[in-house]
Amino acid sequence: MSDRTVDRVAEATPERVARKIRGLSDRAIAWIFISPTIFLLLAINIFPLIWTIQLSFTNYKANRIGREVKDVGLRNYERILTDSDTWLNMQATAHFLFWTIFFQVLIGFTLAWLINKKFKGNDLWTTIIVLPMMLSPAVVGNFWKFLYQPQIGLFNYIVSWFTGKDPSSFEMLGSVTLAPWAIVIVDTWMWTPFVMLICLAGLRSIPDYIYEAAEIDRASKLRQFFTITIPMVLPFLMLAVLFRGIENFKMFDLVVQLTGGGPGSVTELTSINLKREAFEKWRTGYASAYAIILFVTVFGLASIYVKALNKVKQR
Incomplete structure (x- = not known):
């Protein structure tokens, strides 16, 4: 990114937002950038895995939504x-x-x-x-x-x-x-x-x-x-x-x-x-x-x- 582009971005940034950004550490800024990716990975990978583990201890059937779900322990x-x-x-x-x-x-x-x-x-x-x-x-x-x-x-x-x-x-x-x-x-x-x-x-x-x-x-x-x-x-x-x-x-x-x-x-x-x-x-x-x-x-x-x-x- 050229210096001119950086200057334009700095000028376009509201003063209140700029002050907040200046007060953040490099680690905090890094977390701001990667947090959406982490959230997406948790939503796509971790949550289905936890839900699958939970379902594995039940008699749940996806084609019978209203049926009572019972805990069967390690039977499956x-x-x-x-x-x-x-x-x-x-x-x-x-x-x-x-x-x-x-x-x-x-x-x-x-x-x-x-x-x-x-x-x-x-x-x-x-x-x-x-x-x-x-x-x-x-x-x-x-x-x-x-x-x-x-x-x-x-x-x-x-x-x-x-x-x-x-x-x-x-x-x-x-x-x-x-x-x-x-x-x-x-x-x-x-x-x-x-x-x-x-x-x-x-x-x-x-x-x-x-x-x-x-x-x-x-x-x-x-x-x-x-x-x-x-x-x-x-x-x-x-x-x-x-x-x-x-x-x-x-x-x-x-x-x-x-x-x-x-x-x-x-x-x-x-x-x-x-x-x-x-x-x-x-x-x-x-x-x-x-x-x-x-x-x-x-x-x-x-x-x-x-x-x-x-x-x-x-x-």
Whole structure:
């Protein structure tokens, strides 16, 4: 801001307001500026969380406003933790988390390492690779659902070309065995570019003089990769795992677009089950307890993971 602009603002400020401002400390002025943001965060984040915790101890149902709300104590939590379906959903979520993160990190890091070589057409290929993550999950879900169709799906013809079997015999989304892997493939295709960009930032943050010093010491390319590249990119890899783990734990839209939560419970992730309890069965108190359990699980695991990440950064 120029001096002339400052002078104009000072002249336009009423004398009474100006005297009050002059009497405030820098800390008080800072609080005046950030207080609206703090209030907004409290209204959007803290209040719903406190209200959800309160509802989790009741039998409240959102579709029955006039019904008497009774305090049920820890009954909702007990029912959730002793329900076998809950643990099946957790198992399906864990399967989805592990394999999507594994493939996204593996493929994402490989692509980042190749792009970092700065070959001809580097920028063009980077743009093409990043395109999937720019699309809406609803669009991606419908697009891949078409590719998985038994009769006309392109994916089935590709698989049949490798296996020599009839394309109509592959029921990716209708098979209990193949449906989870169909979702893993789609999520990996969509979000591998995100991991690639984080890894690429890590690779390009490594100073060239470190590799030059290693070459002077006659270190092989393989040794440079495992003693320089991997250790220095590891914090970025761990950060990518953290982001994708949190996002995939609450994955909902893409799975619903592809399978609708079926077949059976193999693709019934915790987020989908939570949605059904809250907005199909209208068991709001029960769903609130479910949400609190998921929140504590994610928050606890993320806290442990962040501590490990900080230790890696300090090395």
